[in-house]
Amino acid sequence: MKVKLKVKRTASDARAAGYSSYEIDAADNVTLLDALIQVREYTDGTLALRCSCRSAICGSCSMRVDGQARLACRAKVSAITRGDQDREITVEPMGNMPVIKDLVVDMDSFWAKVRQVDPYIQPVGPEPEHEYRVPNEAMIDLTHTMNCIMCGACVSDCTVLEVDTNFIAPAALAKAYRVTADPRDGHAHERLEKLSEYAGIWDCTRCNMCVEVCPKGVAPMNRILQLREMAIEAGIKNNSGARHTNIFTKSIEDGGRLNEVWMVPGSVGLFNIPRLIKEAMLPGIAMLRAGKAPIAQAIPPGFPGSHKISGMDRVRNLIRKSRSLKPPKPEVND
Amino acid sequence: MALKYAFWPGCVSKGAAPELYVSTNRVAQALGIELVELETAACTGAGVIQEQNPEMADALNARTFALAQQLGLPLMNICSTCQGIESMVQDKLARNPDYLAKVNVILADEGLHYTPGLEIKNFLWILVEDFGLDRLKAMVTRPLSGLRIGPFYGCYILRPSAILGKEEHPDRDTYLEQVIAAVGATVVDYEGAKKCCGFPLLTINRENSLKQAGNHIHEAQDLGADALVSPCPLCHLNLDTQQPAAKSVTRFDIDLPILHLPQMIGLAIGIEPKDMRLDHHVVSTKKLLGKLTAPAAV
Numbered sequence: 001m002k003v004k005l006k007v008k009r010t011a012s013d014a015r016a017a018g019y020s021s022y023e024i025d026a027a028d029n030v031t032l033l034d035a036l037i038q039v040r041e042y043t044d045g046t047l048a049l050r051c052s053c054r055s056a057i058c059g060s061c062s063m064r065v066d067g068q069a070r071l072a073c074r075a076k077v078s079a080i081t082r083g084d085q086d087r088e089i090t091v092e093p094m095g096n097m098p099v100i101k102d103l104v105v106d107m108d109s110f111w112a113k114v115r116q117v118d119p120y121i122q123p124v125g126p127e128p129e130h131e132y133r134v135p136n137e138a139m140i141d142l143t144h145t146m147n148c149i150m151c152g153a154c155v156s157d158c159t160v161l162e163v164d165t166n167f168i169a170p171a172a173l174a175k176a177y178r179v180t181a182d183p184r185d186g187h188a189h190e191r192l193e194k195l196s197e198y199a200g201i202w203d204c205t206r207c208n209m210c211v212e213v214c215p216k217g218v219a220p221m222n223r224i225l226q227l228r229e230m231a232i233e234a235g236i237k238n239n240s241g242a243r244h245t246n247i248f249t250k251s252i253e254d255g256g257r258l259n260e261v262w263m264v265p266g267s268v269g270l271f272n273i274p275r276l277i278k279e280a281m282l283p284g285i286a287m288l289r290a291g292k293a294p295i296a297q298a299i300p301p302g303f304p305g306s307h308k309i310s311g312m313d314r315v316r317n318l319i320r321k322s323r324s325l326k327p328p329k330p331e332v333n334d
Numbered sequence: 335m336a337l338k339y340a341f342w343p344g345c346v347s348k349g350a351a352p353e354l355y356v357s358t359n360r361v362a363q364a365l366g367i368e369l370v371e372l373e374t375a376a377c378t379g380a381g382v383i384q385e386q387n388p389e390m391a392d393a394l395n396a397r398t399f400a401l402a403q404q405l406g407l408p409l410m411n412i413c414s415t416c417q418g419i420e421s422m423v424q425d426k427l428a429r430n431p432d433y434l435a436k437v438n439v440i441l442a443d444e445g446l447h448y449t450p451g452l453e454i455k456n457f458l459w460i461l462v463e464d465f466g467l468d469r470l471k472a473m474v475t476r477p478l479s480g481l482r483i484g485p486f487y488g489c490y491i492l493r494p495s496a497i498l499g500k501e502e503h504p505d506r507d508t509y510l511e512q513v514i515a516a517v518g519a520t521v522v523d524y525e526g527a528k529k530c531c532g533f534p535l536l537t538i539n540r541e542n543s544l545k546q547a548g549n550h551i552h553e554a555q556d557l558g559a560d561a562l563v564s565p566c567p568l569c570h571l572n573l574d575t576q577q578p579a580a581k582s583v584t585r586f587d588i589d590l591p592i593l594h595l596p597q598m599i600g601l602a603i604g605i606e607p608k609d610m611r612l613d614h615h616v617v618s619t620k621k622l623l624g625k626l627t628a629p630a631a632v
Contacts, residue, residue, distance in 0.1 A: 067525070082504075159529050159530040159546065160530075160535070160542060160546075162529075162546075162549075163532075163542050163545040163546055163549065164539075164542050164545075167542075198539075202538050202539075203535070203538065203539050203542065205530045205532060205534050205535045205542075205543070205546070206381050206489075206534050207489040207493070207529070207530035207534075208418070208489050208490065208492075208493035208494055209489070209493060209529075209530070211493060211494045212492075212493040212494050212495060219494075225381070225384060225385050228385040228386070229385055229386060229387075229388070232385070232386050240537055240538045240539075241538045244382065244537045244538055245382055245383075245385045245386045246386070248380070248382040248383060249382070249383050249386055249387060249390070252376060252377045252379070252383060252394070256374075256376040256377065257345040257348060257349070257376060257377050258345035258346070258349060258377055258380070259349075260345070260346070260349045260350045263537055264536075264537050267537035267538065268537065279536075279537070279540060282579070283575060283576060283579065286575065286578060286616050287350065287575055287616065289616075290575075290614050290615055290616045291352075291611070291613075291614040292350055292351065292352065292353070292575065292614055292615075292616070293350070294348075294349040294350050294352075296349075297349060309373065309374060309375075309376060310373055310374050311373075311374040314374070314443075314444050315374075315376045315394070315397075317443060318393050318394065318397055318440055318441070318443070318444075319390055319393070319394070321393070321440040321443070322387075322389050322390045322392070322393035322394075322440060323389070323390075324436070324440075325389035325392065325393065325433070325436055325437065325440075326389050
């Protein structure tokens with residue numbers, strides 16, 4: 001089978017700054033990693049890449065394939081090209097991390113962020129006489145995050161990290177969930193407080209990119225959402241993120257559809273005058289001028305006359321009864 | 335075959351982006367697509383209610399699905415976020431029959447019932463898969479041939495692809511490009527097309543949110559875009575309504591109109607811009623409209 005690759009090279013390799021194109025003849029069932037190794041061994045010994053186990057366990061060979069982070073060892077060439085041997089595959093190093101050479105990136109910032117969340121269980125109180133006993137459901141819930149192989153794919157493609165390098169980012173936040181939600185850990189509250197600060201759980205834009213690129217089903221964003229739920233439940237609500245969730249939910253409970261007018265004041269706080277002017281008033285004036293301001297939503301949710309869809313009593317009944325759908329909380333040592 | 339859908343307009347088309355609601359109805363009518371609006375349906379939760387109360391959001395969406403099934407119609411939405419959330423809830427309910435049974439007990443109060451298998455489609459998917467681009471091309475009276483348009487998908491119509499029909503429809507991540515080409519415009523290929531507009535962060539971390547919006551607009555404009563087009567009104571809000579703010583945060587010299595998908599279709603099939611409220615944008619569409627040729631007489 002013919003395999004065509006276009007590989008991003010570091011500028012320091014003067015011979016091949018930019019991209020190098022390769023065309024090789026390989027077995028029909030090769031993975032992208034097989035193809036790259038073949039290039040390095042037989043075509044161009046200067047090509048640098050990182051790999052080890054070749055079976056999606058070690059997490060070494062993450063790179064961007066046609067613009068999206070993947071494990072090269074888990075990507076079949078024929079699947080990428082959908083059988084079109086003339087289709088060139090673009091291979092680039094992971095994003096959001098400095099490139100050392102070609103497809104090899106420096107993952108120091110990745111590891112620093114994982115360490116930042118204290119990624120180990122910290123029990124409190126006396127140790128049990130025998131082993132810790134935890135309910136099955138709690139551990140099943142944690143299996144997602146236990147699958148993480150620290151490959152960096154989610155961090156590579158994180159859209160928030162692109163604009164803010166302080167963001168703790170998906171891998172470390174998924175790890176934070178793994179320890180915070182573990183029934184044996186005794187520091188959930190402090191952890192959630194810290195995670196609710198700037199650069200933590202509320203700074204995720206929920207773009208699903210990490211869910212899409214994770215090769216192991218960790219779905220980091222979903223773990224971030226679980227952490228948000230835990231933080232609110234723990235009463236850690238004095239931040240824009242929790243306030244936003246609160247006013248949003250309240251608005252639906254009140255009127256069935258979103259009251260957009262009150263989202264900003266409800267999130268930044270009614271007494272935060274500078275932010276209100278900048279974030280609510282100025283855009284509000286521009287919207288009014290464009291004829292886009294939803295005048296019908298001028299009355300805040302919960303007040304008489306606020307905007308409602310028809311049949312709201314039925315929606316309210318449904319919302320009230322939906323509380324019965326909540327799964328019971330697993331407990332430790334029960 | 336006549337196309338007919340239960341229509342979930344979403345919150346934003348009924349609120350801060352009324353031009354989307356107006357243009358959707360106008361264009362659907364012109365294309366001969368019949369829409370039966372679900373007036374009593376409630377918000378999908380947009381992933382926000384889910385942060386605090388996923389079960390409430392599941393129940394609200396199951397109710398919307400049941401309302402569509404009561405009409406015996408597939409469900410159409412006009413928002414990438416609605417599509418993603420609806421698909422996620424649909425997937426969750428299908429995989430958890432015991433949970434679904436409990437949800438149905440609550441729905442029974444209103445005489446409603448949800449059976450997994452409802453077809454849920456954004457207008458973009460309907461255009462390509464149900465209506466057909468050849469049919470659309472045949473209706474174009476004012477080809478947008480002088481225009482360079484960048485696609486902006488909105489995260490939730492693309493990801494997670496596993497629950498958004500990737501198996502059955504592997505090309506859904508190219509539909510916007512296909513539609514832009516079908517109406518005669520030139521596609522602007524830029525990195526931001528499938529990234530996040532930043533809207534969910536707007537009230538939480540405004541600077542990051544506006545940087546995301548500003549970066550994408552700047553990148554597309556730098557590559558010669560005359561406009562972006564999106565099937566997601568949340569993206570529209572950040573890219574259009576917040577564009578002046580994004581300009582001051584990023585200091586990029588940006589001025590790029592952001593079209594709703596139906597508005598772009600409408601322009602190409604000869605609908606008057608004001609009938610789709612193209613004058614109701616924060617970023618003026620005047621310059622863009624000036625580049626259009628007059629529609630051919632029908």
